[in-house]
Amino acid sequence: MAFTEAHIHSAVLNSFLYAIVGTFITLVLGTMASYVLSRFNLKMNGFVYIYFILGLMIPVFSLVIPISRMIGSISGFNNYLVMMVLYGTFELPLTIFLITGFMKGIHKEIDESAVMDGCGPFRFLFQILTPLAMPAISTAGILAFFSIYNDLLWNVILITERDMYNISMALMSFVGERGSAQMGPTFASISLTIIPTVIVYLLFQEKVEGGLSSGAVKA
Structure with missing residues (x-):
């Protein structure tokens, strides 16, 4: 069955699904760990x-064989949940690095005041500390989103069903089948993959730059 534009549209939705859920997982776990x-x-x-x-220093390619074997042992190939958890886990090191560094710069007098007011640890984290650390959390989230959205490696290894391809895998398959014979559909597909990421970046550009500059000042 030929790879069509409909598969590209489905792949864009898959990429957003992987990226949104994977980013949510890494931000929740990363914020609590930080x-x-x-x-x-x-x-x-x-x-x-x-x-x-x-985790930031270990090449991801060195983990391909052990992780693929582990996922194969639990019949995790072509599984949305496995992919989203895997993506969220791989983004944890950078997320924890960014958020922990930012939180260390927030004065601990706030903790003492919250305890005196009867604020529990979970309430303090999600109602007080998280809003204060939002520049770092936003930056980590956007970087994780782009990383997951554009992933190719894990989709090549763990996904064989076309309906589950992300945009990078779908584009590679689409261009591989069409080659240079049909440049119009090829460039239209490439544009379709780029436009969503450009829109997301333009919407959150200030948060990314603000988070990075705040982290630099606090460092």
Whole structure:
């Protein structure tokens, strides 16, 4: 069956699904982990922080074989949930690095005031600390969104059903079948993949730049 423009449209929706849910997962887990790492004086915090930061240094290609075998052992190929959890997990190191660094720059006097007012840890995190750390959280979320949206590696390895392709995989298959014979549909498909990311960046441009500059000042 030939790869059509309809598959491209479906792939765009899949990319948004992977990116939105994967970003949500990494932000929720990353924010809670950063809260513990930045506000609690636990002996293992240093080790845990380094453990996550090492994730930024390990080449993703070195993990392809063990992760594909692990997912194969649980019959996780062609599975939306597995893909979204995998994406969210792989974005955790950068998310924790950005949010933890920002939260460490927020004065801990706020914690003492919240405790005196009877504020519990979860309420303090989501009602007080999270809004204050929103520049870093927004930056981490947008970077994670773009990374997941444009992924090709894991889609090539873990997805074989065309209905589950993301935009990068669909575009590669579409161009591979059409070659240079039909440049019109090819360039239309390329434009369709680029436009959503441009729109998202223009909408959140100030948050990305503000988050990065705030992090630089606090560092």
